[in-house]
Amino acid sequence: MADIFDVVADSTRRDILAVLLERERGVPQSGGEISVSDIVTALGASQPTVSKHLKVLRESGLVAVREEGQHRYYKLDRGPLETLEDWLIPFLSSDAAADAAALAGVESNGEIALNDDQRAFASAIGKAFADTAHQVTAVVAPKRRRLIGD
Structure with missing residues (x-):
């Protein structure tokens, strides 16, 4: 598994995390889940690019995925962010x-x-x-x- 700092260092992955956070906050009835195609639309990025970054986020534990047929729905998992928080707290x-x-x-x-x-x-x-x-x-x-x- 990649170091959490390396994972969030990539701007596209941070953008994906921001989309997931906005979905969670803005559409609470969704349970925070959003489809890959909706993420692609929100970011204006290609589907292969988004999928590549979602794989890294999934492997690091920052996102959870639910499969429904050929569709995949992602949501934010804050657990690994505790490592970042623990590191930042002394500075803040x-x-x-x-x-x-x-x-x-x-x-x-x-x-x-x-x-x-x-x-x-x-x-x-x-x-x-x-x-x-x-x-x-x-x-x-x-x-x-x-x-x-x-």
Whole structure:
């Protein structure tokens, strides 16, 4: 089985996971299930490409599949995402921020004192995050609307 970080590193697989999440939230009566053809339509990708990525997601345990005749219905399985969550939590928790403040020193107004290199690095990360968030929203929002009929 591939490392979970390698699995979610691929943008097409992240897009598929986003479609599955939107299906789960937007159409609760579906039980979160969506057909391969609906995923293909939502992403505007070819069926072989989507199937290839669904196989990787299935093998990593991130999706579950139900077969009905020749049709396959996929849904999100959050279990393996706990590995990602466990890794991220220390970076996101308030304790991590307090630890960083203790290591970096804190200014009198409570803000962490950063040197020029740290400030430049933080700025670059913030810009990269904002650009990525914008790109994901620009791609996913129209497909989400088509998928759930908004």
